[in-house]
Structure formats: C-alpha cells, structure tokens
Amino acid sequence: MRLLLSCARPGPVEQQAACIRACLQDAVDWSLLCHLAQHHHVVPLLSRGLQTAAPQAVPAAVRRWLDEQMHVSIQSSLHLTRELLQLLARFQQRNIQVLPYKGPVLATSLYGDLSLRPFGDLDLLVRDQDVLQALDVLLAAGYQILRPAAVATGERPLQMxxxxxxxxxxxxxxxxxxWQPARQVLVELHWRPLPRYVFPASPQFLWEDLDAVSLGNEVLLTFSLENLLWFLCVHGAKHRWQRLSWICDLAHLLEARPDLDWSKLMARARALGTQRRLCLGIFLAHSLFQVPLPRPVEHQMGSRADLGSLARPVMAGLLDGAGQDEDLLHPAAVAFQVRVMERLADRGRYLLHLARKVAPGAVADWARTVRHASL
Structure with missing residues (x-):
C-alpha cells in the first residue's frame, strides 16, 4: 500500500520517484499490488509511477499486465469520450443544457490526461424539468433504461x-x-447529484457556478472546481471512501489548486449541512497523500476532533490490503453515515429510508451500533 500510495500521489516527479524507489527496497507482493491497484482504480498511476521511477525493478510479467491494462483503459476512455461529445451535440440540437461530470471531464480537469483516470460510464446532470427531454434524446440514440427496474419495464408512455x-x-x-448495446456504453442521467435521503437540499447551486473544460476540440461546461471538490467529498462519504481513487482525485485537486475560494466553499458546506463530509475528505487526502492543508481551513481542521475518529476506520479499511467492498447496509457502514451527517433531521431521514428497505432485525443491529458511536 505504501508503494501504491507513492505512485498515486500528486506533486513533483522527483519526490514521487524517490518515495517509490524507497518502497522497492522491501520485498513486494506484486500479485497483491496489482490486485489492489485494479480494485482501487489506480492502475494507470501505478504504471506511470513505476515506469518513471524504477522500470528495471518491475518483473516482466507485471510489465506486460500493466501494458495490457493501460491499452484497454486508453481505448475505453477514448471510446467513452467520443460518445460523450456526440451525445452533447444531440442535446445541444434540442437546446437541453447538460453538465457532464466525473468520467472524461474529471480526468482532464484533475490529471490533464484521459489515460490516467479510468472510468467506465458517463455521468450527466440535467435540471428536473429537462429529464424527460434528455431521456427522449438518449432513447432516440439507441439507449435502453436498465435501472430503476420499475421504469425499465413497460411501454414508453408508462416509462415516462x-x-x-x-x-x-x-x-x-x-x-x-x-445502456447502449451496440456501442457498449453506460450512461447515468442524473437530476440530482445524490439521493434526497443523503442530501435533501436543492442542487441549483451546481448550475450557478460553472467552469469551462477543453475536451478534444470542444469546450464543455461542468462544475466549478469548488463545487467539484464539494461533490467529491459528499460522494466519497456516501460510499464510505472505499476506493483509493476517490481520495486520489481530491489530492490532485488540492495539489493543483490551493487557491480555491475557501471562504465560499466552507460557507456553502455549512449552509448545506455537509461541512463534516467536506472536512473529512480533505483530512483523508492530507493523511494519505501528504497534500498540504489549505491555510484558510487548517485551523478549522485542527479543531475538529471528530475527523480522526471518522477517518481511522476508513484508512484501516484501505490500508489493510483486503480490497473488499463493504455492504453499505452493514451496521458499521450505517453508523458511519449517521456520524458523518451533522444535522439530526438528515440522520433521521437517512435512517427512516433504510428502515423501509430491510428486515426489522437489521434495524435493531443498526440501533445498537449507532448507540455506541460517538455522534
């Protein structure tokens, strides 16, 4: 894991290379390293780091595997990027404003290279009132609804x-x-960045603060970097930060743009009830990748004793080498979500949603776990 973190960290190339070579002084379980890199979606960063720092130290079989993975990743990224640009042209013809985020836009914004951040689908955000028109565009392009299952069945009028x-x-x-079966492309059409039971506020602020990103020969509008950082933190918290790549994205953003508008970002997070989630993401990026804490939030982070207790199980899960996803309905996962939420109303809404989905025995397990959590 030290080697993987060294390859994935942002910062000066020479400093990164020195850390990688230091890790290679110890015996490396190459099979486990490759497994972890694939599980955490950081194979391209591992490949680049090893190639830059010590290509002669990598066994031939591992070099071949990395080359194969890189080839597949690059082809997939180019294919999905072409599809994104074609879809955006279709939306533009219908005068539907769409914000692409994650995927190729994130890879370009944070890494400057499509090949360094793998992605397997396309995420598009539209306004509530444009969902049906956007869906019509996708269906006309040969897409089929996969989920929710209740929407996927039935004739078109019933689906709508x-x-x-x-x-x-x-x-x-x-x-x-x-899903587009002919082109093998998965698209997630969002009208909210997160479900209401996790984030009940209006997502309108995401539309009011946009940045331009160059992709190929096109210039696309997407989340501002402040809103992207906010989204990465709340999205990572929703999934209990089970992938290293999510924290790596944050680290690269913080390293590249320490001049973000932190006063606006922190004020918005407080107003939305997501400041703890924002601070936890930054804390994890700092702890795992040694990214300097931004000065405007350094004092705020230092005064939050809850961050360490929230971060410890996350980092333990990442660093123990298990590489296994945890069931998000597991009592420990539920307790984490309750603790990372700041407002009682948000916690109650979240628990009520889960209580409707599971057996009564599971609710009792959650109650026992949450009772012992420090809220």
Missing part, C-alpha cells in the same frame, strides 16, 4: 409517467441508468 413520479416525489431515486 414513472420517471415523472421519481423526479418529483422519490426520496431515493436521483438517476436513470441507461
């Missing part, structure tokens, strides 16, 4: 009626997952 219900009333639905 069910989508309307989800957009206006559902506490859990925030996206449609669609």
């Amino acid at each position: 009626k069910r989508v309307c219900h989800l957009v206006s009333r559902s506490s859990w639905a925030y996206q449609l997952v669609l």
Whole structure:
C-alpha cells in the first residue's frame, strides 16, 4: 500500500520517484499490488509511477499486465469520450443544457490526461424539468433504461409517467441508468447529484457556478472546481471512501489548486449541512497523500476532533490490503453515515429510508451500533 500510495500521489516527479524507489527496497507482493491497484482504480498511476521511477525493478510479467491494462483503459476512455461529445451535440440540437461530470471531464480537469483516470460510464446532470427531454434524446440514440427496474419495464408512455413520479416525489431515486448495446456504453442521467435521503437540499447551486473544460476540440461546461471538490467529498462519504481513487482525485485537486475560494466553499458546506463530509475528505487526502492543508481551513481542521475518529476506520479499511467492498447496509457502514451527517433531521431521514428497505432485525443491529458511536 505504501508503494501504491507513492505512485498515486500528486506533486513533483522527483519526490514521487524517490518515495517509490524507497518502497522497492522491501520485498513486494506484486500479485497483491496489482490486485489492489485494479480494485482501487489506480492502475494507470501505478504504471506511470513505476515506469518513471524504477522500470528495471518491475518483473516482466507485471510489465506486460500493466501494458495490457493501460491499452484497454486508453481505448475505453477514448471510446467513452467520443460518445460523450456526440451525445452533447444531440442535446445541444434540442437546446437541453447538460453538465457532464466525473468520467472524461474529471480526468482532464484533475490529471490533464484521459489515460490516467479510468472510468467506465458517463455521468450527466440535467435540471428536473429537462429529464424527460434528455431521456427522449438518449432513447432516440439507441439507449435502453436498465435501472430503476420499475421504469425499465413497460411501454414508453408508462416509462415516462414513472420517471415523472421519481423526479418529483422519490426520496431515493436521483438517476436513470441507461445502456447502449451496440456501442457498449453506460450512461447515468442524473437530476440530482445524490439521493434526497443523503442530501435533501436543492442542487441549483451546481448550475450557478460553472467552469469551462477543453475536451478534444470542444469546450464543455461542468462544475466549478469548488463545487467539484464539494461533490467529491459528499460522494466519497456516501460510499464510505472505499476506493483509493476517490481520495486520489481530491489530492490532485488540492495539489493543483490551493487557491480555491475557501471562504465560499466552507460557507456553502455549512449552509448545506455537509461541512463534516467536506472536512473529512480533505483530512483523508492530507493523511494519505501528504497534500498540504489549505491555510484558510487548517485551523478549522485542527479543531475538529471528530475527523480522526471518522477517518481511522476508513484508512484501516484501505490500508489493510483486503480490497473488499463493504455492504453499505452493514451496521458499521450505517453508523458511519449517521456520524458523518451533522444535522439530526438528515440522520433521521437517512435512517427512516433504510428502515423501509430491510428486515426489522437489521434495524435493531443498526440501533445498537449507532448507540455506541460517538455522534
């Protein structure tokens, strides 16, 4: 894991190379290293780091595997990027404003290279009132609804009626997952960045603060870097930071742009009830990748004793080498979500949503775990 972190960390190349060579002084379980890199979606960063610092130290079989993985990743990234640009042209023809985020936009914004950040689908955000039109564009392009299952079945009018219900009333639905079988592309069409039971506030602020990103010969609008950092933190917290790549994204953003508008970012996080999630993400990036804490938030981070207790199980899960996803309905995962939420109303909404989904015995397990958690 030290070797993997050294390869994935941002910063000066020589400093990174020195850390990698120091790690290679010890015996390396190359099979485990490759498994962890694949699980945490950082194979390209591992490959680049080893190639830069000590290519002669890598066994021939591992070099071949890395080359194969890189070839597949690059081809997939180019394929998905082409599809994204074609879809955005279709949306533009219909005057539908769409914000692409994650995927090729994130790879370009944070790494400057599509090949360094693997992605397997395309994420698009539209406004509530544009969901049906955007869905119509995707269906006309040969996409089929996969999830939610209740929407995927039935004739087109029934599908549209069910989508309307989800957009206006559902506490859990925030996206449609669609598949293009001929081109083998998965698209997630979002009208919210997160479900209401995790983040109930309006996502309108994401539309009011945009940045331009060059992708190929096109200039696309996407989240501002401040909003991207906010999203990465709340998204990572939703999944209990089970992938190293999510923290790596944060580290690269913080390293490249220490001049973010921190006063605005922290004020918005407080207003949205997500400051603890924001601070936890920054704390993890600092702890694992030695990214300097931004000065405007250094004092704020130092005064939060809750961050260490929240971060410890996350880092233990990443660093123990298990590389296993944890069930998000596990009592420990539920306790984490309750602790990372700041407002009682948000905790209650989250627990009520889960209580409707599982057996009564599981609710009792959650209650015991949460009771012992320091809230």
